Amino acid sequence: MRILVCIKQVPVMAVPCLVQGRWTLQREGLEGQISEHDLQALEAALRLREARDGEVIVLTMGPPHAEEALREALARGADRALLLSDPAFAGADTLATSTTLAQAIRRLESPDLILCGARTSDSGTGQVGPQLAEDLGIPHVAYVEEVLLEGNSILVRRTVDRFRETIRLRRLPTVLTFLRIPNPPRQVPLHRIHEAFDVKPLERWGLRKLGLSPDQVGAAGSATRVIGFREPPAQRKARVLRDDPDRAVEEILQALDSRLLLNVQGGIHDRAHNPPES
Amino acid sequence: MTERTTPPNPEVWVFGDHRDYFKNRVTLELLAHGRSLAEALDTRCAVAVLGHRIETYIMEYIAHGAQAVYAMTAPHLAHFKVTTYARALVEMVRIYRPSVLLIGGTDFGMEFAPRVAKQLETGLSADCVELRVDPTNGALVQTAPAFGGRLLVDVITPDRRPQMATVRPGIFQERPHDPEATAPVFYVDPVPLEENDPLEVLEVEPLQEEECSLEEAQVVVSGGRGMGSDQGFSLLHRLARLLGGEVGGTRPAVIQGWIPKERMIGQTGRAVRPKVLLTFGTSGALQYTAAIRRTEFIIAVDRDPDAPIFRTADLGVVGDALDILPRLIRALEARKGTKEVSDAESARG
Numbered sequence: 001m002r003i004l005v006c007i008k009q010v011p012v013m014a015v016p017c018l019v020q021g022r023w024t025l026q027r028e029g030l031e032g033q034i035s036e037h038d039l040q041a042l043e044a045a046l047r048l049r050e051a052r053d054g055e056v057i058v059l060t061m062g063p064p065h066a067e068e069a070l071r072e073a074l075a076r077g078a079d080r081a082l083l084l085s086d087p088a089f090a091g092a093d094t095l096a097t098s099t100t101l102a103q104a105i106r107r108l109e110s111p112d113l114i115l116c117g118a119r120t121s122d123s124g125t126g127q128v129g130p131q132l133a134e135d136l137g138i139p140h141v142a143y144v145e146e147v148l149l150e151g152n153s154i155l156v157r158r159t160v161d162r163f164r165e166t167i168r169l170r171r172l173p174t175v176l177t178f179l180r181i182p183n184p185p186r187q188v189p190l191h192r193i194h195e196a197f198d199v200k201p202l203e204r205w206g207l208r209k210l211g212l213s214p215d216q217v218g219a220a221g222s223a224t225r226v227i228g229f230r231e232p233p234a235q236r237k238a239r240v241l242r243d244d245p246d247r248a249v250e251e252i253l254q255a256l257d258s259r260l261l262l263n264v265q266g267g268i269h270d271r272a273h274n275p276p277e278s
Numbered sequence: 279m280t281e282r283t284t285p286p287n288p289e290v291w292v293f294g295d296h297r298d299y300f301k302n303r304v305t306l307e308l309l310a311h312g313r314s315l316a317e318a319l320d321t322r323c324a325v326a327v328l329g330h331r332i333e334t335y336i337m338e339y340i341a342h343g344a345q346a347v348y349a350m351t352a353p354h355l356a357h358f359k360v361t362t363y364a365r366a367l368v369e370m371v372r373i374y375r376p377s378v379l380l381i382g383g384t385d386f387g388m389e390f391a392p393r394v395a396k397q398l399e400t401g402l403s404a405d406c407v408e409l410r411v412d413p414t415n416g417a418l419v420q421t422a423p424a425f426g427g428r429l430l431v432d433v434i435t436p437d438r439r440p441q442m443a444t445v446r447p448g449i450f451q452e453r454p455h456d457p458e459a460t461a462p463v464f465y466v467d468p469v470p471l472e473e474n475d476p477l478e479v480l481e482v483e484p485l486q487e488e489e490c491s492l493e494e495a496q497v498v499v500s501g502g503r504g505m506g507s508d509q510g511f512s513l514l515h516r517l518a519r520l521l522g523g524e525v526g527g528t529r530p531a532v533i534q535g536w537i538p539k540e541r542m543i544g545q546t547g548r549a550v551r552p553k554v555l556l557t558f559g560t561s562g563a564l565q566y567t568a569a570i571r572r573t574e575f576i577i578a579v580d581r582d583p584d585a586p587i588f589r590t591a592d593l594g595v596v597g598d599a600l601d602i603l604p605r606l607i608r609a610l611e612a613r614k615g616t617k618e619v620s621d622a623e624s625a626r627g
Contacts, residue, residue, distance in 0.1 A: 093401060094392065125404035127392035130360075134396040139361070139477040142389045155480075160385035161297070162485045171476035223401030223438045227419070229429045232564055234589035235571055242583065242596035249605045252556070252577055255593050256521070259554045259575045260497065 001054035001149075002109065003045045005078065006101060006116040006132070007038040009062055009069035034069045037117025039185040040178045044147060045115050046077045047183065052149055055079045057108065061089055061100055067202065074196035075188045082108070086206035091219030098131035100217050103210045105136060111173055113154075118142050118177040129177035140175040141167055147176065287321040288377035289346070291440065293367065293391075294327030295382045296335040297358060304382030306342045306452035308445060311409060312380055313343050313453070315418070318411035319377065322346055326379075328366050330356035340461045343453045347461060348374060352468035358386055361477070364393040366469045371398060371440060373466065378418050379440040380409070382447065383545070391444050401435035402442040405545050407449055407568045418443070423545075427563025428586065448493075448549020448569055492541060497523030498552045498573075500543055502566070503530040504559020504580055504599050511536045513603040514558065520610045526550065528566050544569050558599035562587030579603075 009032040034042070045056045058073040060066050061084040070081035084104055092100065105114060114136075119126035126142070133140030141156050148155040153170045207217065214220055241248045292308045309325060316323035322345035327335060329351060336347050350366050371379065371394075381391040383405060395402035403420035407430070410419050417434045418441040424431035435441040492498060499518040505511055511527070518525045527537035529544050543550055545565045551572035558579045560566060567590040570576065578591035579599050588594040595602060 095396065095399065095401065098396065125402075126388050127395075127402060127404055130389050130392040131396040134364075134393045139475075140389065140393075141477070143385060159485060160389075161302075164481075164483050164485055165479060166481040168478045168480055169476055170478060174476070223395075223399065224403065224420075224433050224435050227432045227434055229424060229431050232430050232567075232586065232589070235567070236576065236590060236592050238576075238578065238588045238591040238594040240583070240588055240594035240596060245595075245597055245602055245605055248579075248595040248597060248602060249609055251593060252595070252602075252606055253609060255575065255577060256554060260521070 001048065001052050001113070002057065002111045003048055003054060003113045003115060004057045004059055004105060004108065004111040005038070005042050005045045005073070006114065006128075007042065007058055007060050007069055007073060008035045008117075008120045009033065009060065009066045010035045010121050032065070032069060034072055035117050035120040037119060037121070037178055037180075039117075040181045041115040041117050041176075042073055042076060042078065043183055043185040044144075044176075044178060044181055045113070046186070048113070048147060048149065049077075054112075057082065057111070059101065059104060059108075060084065061092070061097060061104075063090075070202055071196045072188070074200045074202070075192045076186060077192070078200075080200055081202040083202065083204045084206075084210070085204055086217075088207045088214050088220075089218045091222065092217060093222035093224045094125055094127035094131055095223050096217050096219075096221035098128050098135050099221060100210065100212065101128070102132055102135035103212050104205060105132075107205075107210065114138075114173060114175045116175075116177055118179040126177075129175055133175040136173070136175070138173050138175060139169060140177070141169070142177045143179050144176045145178075145181060285321040287319055288375055288439070289321050290316040290319065290323045290378040291326050291348075291371075291376040291380070292323065292344075293379070293381040293387070294325045294332075294335060294339060294347075295358075295384060295387060296327065296329065296332060296338075297384075297386070299335065299338070302382075302384065302447070303452055304384060304387075304445070304447040305339070307447065307450040308380045308382060309339065309343050310453040311445075311450040312378070313345075315378060315409060315411055316345070318413070319416060321377070324348060324376070326367060326370050328355050328363055330354075336463055338455075340459050340463075341455050341457050343456075343459070345461050347463045348466060349463060350466045350468050354471040355468060357479075358390075359479075360386070360389050360393060361475070362469070362472060363390055364397060365472075367394050368397045369469050370466050374464075376440050379442045381442070381444050383444040384447070387444055391442065395442050398438075398440070398442075400438040400440060400442055401433075402444070403433050404444050405565070406443045406445050407545075407564060409443060409445070417441070423564035423568070427565045427567075430564065446545045446549070446568070448551070448572065449545075451572070492524050492526050492543065492548050492550055495524035495550065496553045497521045498526055498543075498550050498555045499523050500526040500528070500550075500555060500557045500560065500570075501531055501536070501599070502528035502558070502560030503534070504561070505531065505536060506559070506600060508534075508536045510559070510600055510603075513600070513607065516607050517556065517603060517610070520607065520614065521554075521556075523552070523554075528560050528563070557587065557591070558603060560587055561585040562590055 146157040312323040324346035408421035526543040549569040
């Protein structure tokens with residue numbers, strides 16, 4: 001079974017975390033990391049390969065340094081990697097991205113499964129998976145939680161709009177996208193790191209190799225255009241209190257009283273019994 | 279005076295997602311906003327709806343503001359199947375060529391809309407929190423959260439049509455129901471059923487999830503990364519009990535496992551509109567603030583004085599949630615104690 005995993009390198013965001021009672025900014029020494037849900041897709045792929053022999057190929061489109069993400073995926077256990085990188089690919093929206101990825105997939109020896117995260121942790125539109133499937137003319141199932149192999153077909157389970165669904169795909173290939181799987185991504189074994197750099201193959205393809213024209217990819221092949229970023233307008237004018245927690249608590253209580261008609265006593269359920277005086 | 283049957287400009291369309299009609303209001307919310315876009319574009323706002331035996335929904339859409347309805351009905355359209363529905367809607371768009379097409383950002387919508395956009399080779403913006411018409415050129419400006427929710431990005435679809443966007447439930451406000459409203463209904467020949475579809479849905483069962491009425495709650499207490507731990511969250515539960523409210527949390531809190539996924543407030547979770555929301559340790563990512571903005575009064579506590587949550591709140595407290603919360607709980611408990619004593623006294627008297 002040949003399994004292709006599409007991954008994206010996203011910026012590492014410094015996030016404050018409470019570690020041993022202290023607030024610290026957690027930062028890894030990397031410029032980028034593999035998007036969270038793509039890692040889950042990779043984990044699902046590695047488990048499927050363990051269940052049935054095969055090959056896991058990782059694919060990404062990005063600037064040259066996106067190679068780091070591919071090396072990490074190789075260290076995690078993927079067999080080989082393909083980097084789609086070309087200045088012409090820059091500025092792609094999901095339409096152009098899906099065109100580029102689909103063309104690369106057509107040129108790879110036909111995979112049985114194409115897996116990726118249901119949305120990336122940066123822009124996170126969740127549109128590339130379904131658009132890739134549309135381009136390739138194959139099915140797509142999003143939010144997959146479980147994949148079971150059954151001869152030549154597969155069974156998948158997922159939850160959508162508060163329904164649990166069991167779906168059979170009678171023919172492959174198919175695109176599956178993941179939001180959460182029960183198995184956390186595995187740790188990177190140290191001995192695999194040198195394999196990822198020295199042993200396992202990593203290919204680089206540009207526009208010419210894909211056989212697409214420049215107006216199908218990148219910003220030129222995109223239907224949308226970003227016209228600007230801005231700070232969100234303040235939606236309300238908050239009265240902001242600081243430095244005096246007791247006074248802050250008093251103000252919160254007053255706000256609750258007037259908004260919920262708490263009438264100084266008890267909870268909101270007392271309203272019926274204690275109608276406010278008017 | 280003869281009634282105008284076709285508007286002067288290409289229309290604004292809203293996809294009619296009529297599953298779970300009484301709870302799933304996103305179509306009606308988009309319809310209300312679509313009406314204002316249509317007005318700015320000097321055209322009408324229509325619903326495109328697919329299904330089997332959907333006459334009731336067509337009437338409902340008209341009562342909620344649809345100025346025209348395009349419908350495709352057939353037994354094989356009874357189920358919301360992504361590939362069939364995408365082909366069907368693409369067919370309708372190719373016939374009538376609307377300028378704008380809005381689709382509700384349900385799980386189904388997020389699988390369906392990208393396929394429709396891809397077939398039409400047009401642009402699609404996900405999770406929009408604002409949609410407006412640029413008065414200088416009539417372009418639909420699609421605004422969505424960017425960079426982890428600190429900034430907004432404005433996007434246009436300059437050349438291709440329709441201009442497409444998905445919007446999560448709870449972003450816009452639906453219009454009141456007007457049973458007197460009338461509008462033309464156009465039926466389109468159904469697309470055929472796919473032969474030999476490799477995808478087969480074997481089983482569908484409603485999720486047995488914890489009954490939680492976050493959307494209807496009058497008081498919501500919510501926490502984010504700044505709560506630090508699930509002990510922090512237990513304080514939120516105590517406060518919620520004191521106020522007769524429900525507890526929710528941000529996406530980071532869900533990822534940390536401090537609160538179940540069903541209680542996530544945000545664009546990919548639930549939208550709330552209580553009388554009062556108390557939000558603790560939430561910096562105010564746009565994905566979160568978009569889902570709380572219909573709250574009447576927002577009280578926010580966060581350590582970071584520059585946190586964007588203070589631009590969304592009515593009352594802000596710069597401080598550690600883990601310091602403020604116990605004080606607030608003690609104060610409310612003291613009042614409750616006083617009240618119980620006085621109730622007991624009045625019962626005696």
